[in-house]
Amino acid sequence: MLLCKKIKLAVSEQDAATLEFMQGKCRGLYNWWVMKLRDGEKWRFNACKKTLAESRVYDPELNQVYGKLLAEVYYRLDGAMRAFFRRVANGETPGFPRVRPRHGFFTLCYPAMYLTREGNTLMLPTGGKGKHKRFPAIRAHLTELPPEGFREVAISRDGRGNYYASFSYREPEEAKRDGNTVAFDLGIKTLATGVTEEGRIYHIGGFKGSRWYNNQLDRLRSKRSKCKKKSRRYLHLSKVYKRVSQKKRNKQRDSLHKASHLIARRLVERTVVVGDLSQRHMVMKEHQERNRALNRAVYNDWGLYAFVQMLTYKCQLYGKELHFIDERNTSKQCSGCGNLQAMPLWKRTYRCAECGLVMDRDENSAHNILTRFFARRGPYTQACPECDVLQATQSGVDAMETSCEG
Incomplete structure (x- = not known):
């Protein structure tokens, strides 16, 4: 590579x-x-x-x-x-x-x-x-x-x-090996929330200093706008603004590199599933009206595209498989019964009105992504430990009960 x-x-x-x-x-x-x-x-x-x-x-x-x-x-x-x-x-x-x-x-x-x-x-x-x-x-x-x-x-x-x-x-690529699967839901508050076939949960946080740096940059821009252009004060504030902005970008990119390295190198799971999320859809409401409150957080501070690019080449380098799954309605759908309900961004806990499931919204979305991945792959076969007979099962999440008798 x-x-x-x-x-x-x-x-x-x-x-x-x-x-x-x-x-x-x-x-x-x-x-x-x-x-x-x-x-x-x-x-x-x-x-x-x-x-x-x-x-x-x-x-x-x-x-x-x-x-x-x-x-x-x-x-x-x-x-x-x-x-x-x-x-x-x-x-x-x-x-x-x-x-x-x-x-x-x-x-x-x-x-x-x-x-x-x-x-x-x-x-x-x-x-x-x-x-x-x-x-x-x-x-x-x-x-x-x-x-x-x-x-x-x-x-x-x-x-x-x-x-x-x-x-x-x-750099030579590592050979691909078989292993378990982990599915990740990408978000703004938590960069990546993952769940494995065994039910293990991963929470990978991103860069948390964006709000502080944005306040500093806004303050510098406000001071510079009151100065005469090309004046000594204007040029000084421009240099300070570039320095603070560069420092923010470096910290954000460093956190993305560490998060992608953790997933691609340190986790034992050999198959990584990520929701195929669009930044443009994150800032659009149901009636295609722009949500201005999210524009800065999504487009400037999130770094979704850069994170996906890093994860793509690092998974290929370390011999892991990377798959993308449509993430539509994964936050609204109950991972237990499949019920759909509205989930605005301020609701951080999913409470199903049908089956009573209570779960973090990102964890619920990760469960749905994992289920969709196995459903897309279709049924696969595994050997029964008692009689060594190959049996067809549904997925690694919910296995279909079968019997060896007869």
Whole structure:
């Protein structure tokens, strides 16, 4: 499996200025082609790539940028155009390639064969030759050892001005083994609530500091809105806002990584079932009216899509099976008798009016997801311990009573 490891870099001010110069030139070349395509220029990869020599004559500073970085610009733009045409053919929202903003960092991708590593020091080449060489090679110190056999290195920068190197490498997948099944219900209050065939319950909480960080960000935005734009106070509050926002994202992503690692690596169950939940449906009421109170919690603070992506590749890496089940009405349906009743979000306990079942709403939903998974698989056979006769059973949750007599 192709994986990526992100390691923080320590660079000098001179090397940081060199990185900013090269990414600025790459971003300018990318944006120049995007504007030409918007004006009606047809995209032909080979023909457009041959115009790089003309661009070097027009802007001599491009000669100070490493050639592989300039070539990567055309490959990235080709990928963006291919994705655009694919979406148009499938009838989706086209999403034409956009201009990259100046405040963002245009990721620099280096092939591993052109890099030199001395222990924890990574040497990044720059453009130019002989007396025309303006910038020396960049010396980037890694905070930890990179993985062995990496193929490509991508240099990026976060909102706080820290530089990172992302190493892509291959890791062998573990062999899949048979085992029990666990079903998880994803939620906002509790990130994942799971139940196994034996009835064991798992509660995996997510990041709990979103509300505090949101209050701090709202306060900073309120103070900044009262300042004159581009003033010293305005720029200072903008830097503080980026720093707090980045810290919130790091903590949230760290909690998602730990939760997905717990499910994919540490739990003994070999089959993981997750409810196929849509974030858009979470914030829509019955009459398709937007519930504004949930928008921020669901879209900004939950991280459902990122969690599912992490869980998908980690289950594949550690040899576990991952299945998705439709989660419609799993919170409203009683796991004991199948009765349906309204369950608004403020009701945290499910109390069935038909059979008297009392259970946490997330646990009840996890039971329903597990039952639906076994129902979708259909009946399977197991051997009777007394006579070794194969008998058909319904599911691992409620086995059908059979007899060996006769």
